[in-house]
Amino acid sequence: MAEKKPGLVKSALINWLGIPIQLTSSEFWQEWFGTSKSGKSVSAQSAMQLSTVWACVRLVSETVPSLPLKLYRRLPDGSRELARNHELFRVLCQSPNKEMTPFRFMLMLVASLCLRHNAFVEKVRVGRKIVSLVPLLPQCVTVKRLDSGALEYTFSEPGKQPRKIAEDDMMHIRGFGLDGVCGSDPLKYGRDVLGSAMAADEAAGAVFANGMQTSGVLTHEAGTLKPGQREELRKSLNTFAGSKNAGKLMVLEAGLKYQGISMDPEAAQMLETRRFNVEEICRWFKVPPYMVGHTDKQSSWASSVEGMNLLFLVHSLAPMLENIEQEIQRCLLGAANDEYYAEFSVEGLLRADSAGRAQFYIHALQNGWMSRNDVRRLENLPPVPGGDVLTVQSNLIPLDQLGKVPADGARARAALMSWLGQDDNHEKAAKAA
Structure with a gap:
């Protein structure tokens, strides 16, 4: 059992800290004793307990899929078609692996x-053909540059x-980074901002948990x-502390006098600090x-959805999106x-803006770069039959053609007059009369 304890300790550290480190590294001790100026330890798990971090990560990670x-x-004529026959x-588009849909995978x-600025996907092959893509937890992957210049990845799965x-x-999809090998950890660089938000949330919770709603001082003449x-x-005062005891009537004895002291949270900048933390995290x-959901003092550049x-x-x-597309091209399709x-x-x-979508389709149809079947x-x-024909507006003519009857129009007019049994001479005579 003694031989297995280091492995268990290492797995526990990986899960708790969010990054694979060793006891001899300075990051380990900094993480335990707090690295933010507020004294709060920041990891992926603790950061996700902040409502703003949760909302930001969820918004982006659910919108992209x-x-x-x-x-x-690509076709020779410059157009394109779905590559359904490609392996x-x-x-990529139907089943990345046996457990995930494309939405869950992305x-x-x-x-x-969002949380690590790194995403790792292992390619599973049968022969040379890629048959599955398996995403790996980024906190369990380390990257090393070999003497040959190639990169080597080590996956330390807990318990294995x-x-x-x-x-x-x-x-390997990299976010914003400074060395070109891995993306920079946003939780490391934003540790003070996130730690400050955690401290403000903890202070607000303590106010509601321990604050006495009838706050003030008791004076005794004796x-x-x-x-x-x-x-x-x-003990008597404890029965009036906490939010569940708000509004209770306090009885004073033995000549005690109560003097209320009002502490405005706005004056203490508690609420203002929490609002500012939302903007900082965003x-x-x-x-x-x-x-x-942060609309306080919000000035929007756009006036529509x-x-x-x-x-x-x-x-x-x-x-x-561009980063993911280029990594798919480099790692899967070939640069x-x-x-x-x-x-x-x-x-x-x-898709949610029906008016904007309709206006987009109108311009596409009137200018001839989409057909009706493309829209459908x-x-x-x-x-629908005949819906693949490209059409344009016919009322746009060059300025030098204003007031002139096009040749096609003259021929059509002559054909109409012939069908009516008239010709231009009869019409001229009628006008003269």
């Missing part, structure tokens, strides 16, 4: 990127022996109370505060393969 990821093939189409990757994973068998009297008074996760979604898409999601590529359909983010496919409607 809602944008369909498709595998396309990776099923793995949700885990994005959540790892660590195993090496070759660089060719790993898809001077100092005896120890027994003081203890009895303390900065770390690149999430607009109004998207996590479509505009807000577009703002969130451009500044928050677009870099992450030199320009025939196939993966892409997120960001139009799904604007986006709306999950079956195609």
Whole structure:
């Protein structure tokens, strides 16, 4: 049993700290004794207990999977088609592994990127064919640069022996980082901000748990109370402490006088600090505060749901989507393969705005870069006969053609007059008369 204890201790440390470290590393002792200025220890588990962190991570990690990821093939004429016959189409778009749907698979990757700025996916092969993609917990993966220049990944799963994973068998998606090897841990750099928010939440909870609603001081004209009297008074006051005892009537004895002392939470900056912490945390996760329910003193650049979604898409999601697409190209399809590529359909983010979506379709149909069947496919409607024809508005003519009858129009007019049994001479004579 003694030989197994170090392994159990190491597994427990990995789970508790969130990153694989050793007892000889300074990070271990810093984590135990608190590294934030507020004295709070910050890990992934403790950070997720903050409502703002929970809302930010959940918002981003649930929004990205809602944008369909498709595998396309470029055609010689510049268009594209779904690459249904490609061996990776099923793995990327239908079933990444036997336990996960594409939504759950992408949700885990994005959540790892939000909390760790690293996401690791192991490629499972049969021969040379990739048959499955298995996401790994980023806190259990370490990256090492070998003397050859290649990267070696070690996966230390709790309760099991660590195993090496070759660089060719790993898809490593990196978030923002400074060394190019791994993404920088946002919990490490934002430790003071998150620790301050934890301390403010703890202080607020202590106020409601221990604060006496009829707060004030008791004065006694006789001077100092005896120890027994003081203890009895303390027990009596405990019956009025806490939020569940709010509003009870306090009875004073032995000449005691009550003098209330009002402590305004606004004056103590408790509420203001908690509001500011919400904005601070949102900065770390690149999430607009109004998207996590923080609307106090909110000035929005956009005046519609479509505009807000577009703002969130451009500044928050677009870099992450581009990063994931390029890593799929590099690690799965091959950087030199320009025939196939993966892409997120960001139009799904604007699906909730029916007015904006309708206006988008109108412009597409009137300018001839989408057909009616293209629109129906986006709306999950079956195609209609003749719906693949591209149409444009015919009322736009060059300025030098104003007032002139086009040649096609003249021929059509002549044919109509002939059908009516008239010609231009008859018409001229009628006008002269």
